[in-house]
Amino acid sequence: MTDLNTRLWDVIEPYLGAERLELDDLEIVGSGGSGRVVRILIDGDEPLDIGRITELSRGIGRMLDDDEGLATSYTLEVGSPGLERKLRRPAHFQKSIGREVKIKTMGLIAESKHHKGVLVSADETSCTVEVDGAERTIPFDEINVARTVFTWERGAKPGKQKVKGPQHG
Numbered sequence: 001m002t003d004l005n006t007r008l009w010d011v012i013e014p015y016l017g018a019e020r021l022e023l024d025d026l027e028i029v030g031s032g033g034s035g036r037v038v039r040i041l042i043d044g045d046e047p048l049d050i051g052r053i054t055e056l057s058r059g060i061g062r063m064l065d066d067d068e069g070l071a072t073s074y075t076l077e078v079g080s081p082g083l084e085r086k087l088r089r090p091a092h093f094q095k096s097i098g099r100e101v102k103i104k105t106m107g108l109i110a111e112s113k114h115h116k117g118v119l120v121s122a123d124e125t126s127c128t129v130e131v132d133g134a135e136r137t138i139p140f141d142e143i144n145v146a147r148t149v150f151t152w153e154r155g156a157k158p159g160k161q162k163v164k165g166p167q168h169g
Contacts (some may be wrong), residue, residue, distance in 0.1 A: 001143065002028070002070040004028060005026060005027075005028055007067070008026060008028075008038070008064065008067065009012055009023065009026050011063050011067070012060055012063065015059060015060070015063065016042060016056070019056065020044065020045075021042050021043065021044040022042065022043045022044060023040070023041075023042065023080050024041040024043040024080075024085075024092070025040070025050070025081070025088060025089070025092075026038070026039070026040050026041075026085070026149075027039040034147060036073070036074040036075070037074065037075045037076075037077060037111065038064060038074050038075070038076050038077070039077045039079075040076070040077065040078045040079075041078075041079060041080060041081050042078065042079070042080055043080060043149070044055060044058060044080055048080045049098040053078055053079060053080070056078060057076060057078040060076065060078060060122070061076050064076065068129070069120060083148075083150035084147050084148055084149060084150050085147060085148045086145075086147050087103075087147055087148065088122065088144040088146075089108065089127075090124050090140065093119065093122035093127045093140075093146075094122045094123075096119050096122075096148050097119050097120065097121060097122060098116055098118065098119065099118070099119055099148050099149075099150040100116070100117065100119075100148065100151065101115075101116070101117070101118070101119045101129060101146060101147065101148055101149060102115070102116045102147055102149055103115040103116075103127075103129060103138060103143055103145070104143070104145045104146070105138060105143055105144060105146045106142055106143075106144050107140045107142055109136055109138055109142065110131070110134070111135045113144075115129050115131050115136055115138060116131065116149070117130045117131035117132070117136075118130045122136060124141045125139060125140060126168045127139055127140070147148075160163070
């Protein structure tokens with residue numbers, strides 16, 4: 001993290017903690033001028049609706065406007081991680097243990113750069129993914145991209161449900 005990222009994290013995290021929420025991620029993209037984007041992802045025990053995100057965005061915006069490191073214009077994006085989350089920090093991996101993940105590595109691990117399976121464990125330096133019945137330990141510094149995978153469970157289509165037993169009409 002850059003000094004600006006760290007400073008903003010240290011300002012925003014206590015604010016969200018007081019709201020019983022968690023700062024999931026903070027990313028600053030672009031440079032000064034009109035191209036800088038500050039992306040903030042917020043997580044909580046309950047889903048966040050658009051009204052709550054708008055309220056939090058206003059509060060965070062006021063804090064960022066007071067920061068000298070953002071003296072130039074910026075665009076603030078506040079949201080929740082979503083169903084398919086990017087995994088960028090050890091805490092992201094630790095929260096996702098037991099979920100299906102897709103990881104692309106820079107080099108070969110177990111003769112592949114693509115690893116899709118269930119996240120078995122994670123610590124501060126690596127994670128372990130079960131791929132096709134075999135565990136692969138992947139150091140974080142080898143990961144290019146990682147995210148959780150959301151799979152839709154198909155249910156019966158409305159109006160197409162089978163009726164069991166005799167029908168009376």
